[in-house]
Amino acid sequence: MTSVETKLEAARADLASRDGALVAFSGGVDSSVVAAIAHDALGEDAVACTAKSETLPEAELEDARRVATEIGIRHEIVSFSELESDDFVENDGDRCYHCRTMRLGEMLETARRLDVGTVCDGTNADDPGAGHRPGLQAVEELDVASPLLAHDITKDEVREIAERYDLSVADKPSMACLSSRIPTGISVTEERLTRVEQAEAVLRDWGFDQFRVRDHDGLARIEVAPDELEVALDPAFVEAARDALSDIGFEHVTLDLHGYRTGSVSPETDGTDASGRDVVSADVDGASVDDDVPSTD
Incomplete structure (x- = not known):
């Protein structure tokens, strides 16, 4: 055995x-x-x-x-x-x-x-x-x-x-609750939860597998798995993401160049990720983000 x-x-x-x-x-x-x-x-x-x-x-x-x-x-x-x-x-x-x-x-x-x-x-x-x-x-x-x-x-x-047990979810990526997309210190509201859910539904429909959309008080920070970054950096995706997430209600849209990682806005971090790296984002629509403040995922 x-x-x-x-x-x-x-x-x-x-x-x-x-x-x-x-x-x-x-x-x-x-x-x-x-x-x-x-x-x-x-x-x-x-x-x-x-x-x-x-x-x-x-x-x-x-x-x-x-x-x-x-x-x-x-x-x-x-x-x-x-x-x-x-x-x-x-x-x-x-x-x-x-x-x-x-x-x-x-x-x-x-x-x-x-x-x-x-x-x-x-x-x-x-x-x-x-x-x-x-x-x-x-x-x-x-x-x-x-x-x-x-x-x-x-x-x-x-x-x-x-x-x-032949469960269909054997390879399902981790999925924390929607509030984990809202950095600590920014209040959790139904409006923020709804736009995160809608934004992530867009990425899911577009075929991304492991991803998050973090809501920095109206600024969307998209994280996708490192092996999917090439797709996310395609100019066609950039334009489509900017338009779709703007329609949902985000004021600015960014892409995190480190890619998806759990706890990227966790309480231990202050401008760095869990490994101590500086947080860097690509500007998708004229905004940038340099903070990675607390949450749990």
């Missing part, structure tokens, strides 16, 4: 011992693997639950519905609004803590309503060491189970397990 098989069996046995499990389910690869293991271990006593709010792109909600059907697990959708929290809207360095506390609170309430004994999330073994992650504090405080973390299952192993 391989190391991954041993860990998978341990996680399955762990969940099988629970009095039902409700999985905080985004439809990403981590939560999908937990949902698949839970369904494997508990059958009808496993539930996937997605919290719908302004920070969840509609495309991600549709993915969650699709993957839940693929797994065969019962899927509950609950609605709430992070924008009702002044602490969240303020968007300080602990925004993810406030968000995760509210989101998991909805999961716990749903579990009580359904008489399910355990709430699980998709935190994997690599997450605690992956930069500023205040949301993990909320997981610990609310006593939410993290089977992947508990059994030392890394991100690469998560994807391997996803392939074993």
Whole structure:
């Protein structure tokens, strides 16, 4: 038995011992693997639950519905609004803590309503060491189970397990909530979340795979994966991006020449990225950006 098989069996046995499990389910690869293991271990006593709010792109909600059907697990959708929290809207360095506390609170309430004994999330073994992650504090405080973390299952192993379960999201890129595109200190508003969602939908429709559109108070900073930068530097793309994002409501549009990287506006940075490099952006429409201020992704 391989190391991954041993860990998978341990996680399955762990969940099988629970009095039902409700999985905080985004439809990403981590939560999908937990949902698949839970369904494997508990059958009808496993539930996937997605919290719908302004920070969840509609495309991600549709993915969650699709993957839940693929797994065969019962899927509950609950609605709430992070924008009702002044602490969240303020968007300080602990925004993810406030968000995760509210989101998991909805999961716990749903579990009580359904008489399910355990709430699980998709935190994997690599997450605690992956930069500023205040949301993990909320997981610990609310006593939410993290089977992947508990059994030392890394991100690469998560994807391997996803392939074993034949999940369509095995290779899906990471996708944090929309508020992670708004730098710390700039308030989170429905207007900003909406234009980020619309801008990223444009890039998705144009065929980009790993990307973000950061909203620096009306200035869009586009990040694409390094291997897609050549396409983004094409004059035809530059013109199309400028026009499309201007129509959406951005005043200026820039392209980050470092390409996509997680946490590029995280609390540890101040004009540099996580590796200490100066942040540089290409000016797509007459603006430039030289700050990379906090957020988490």
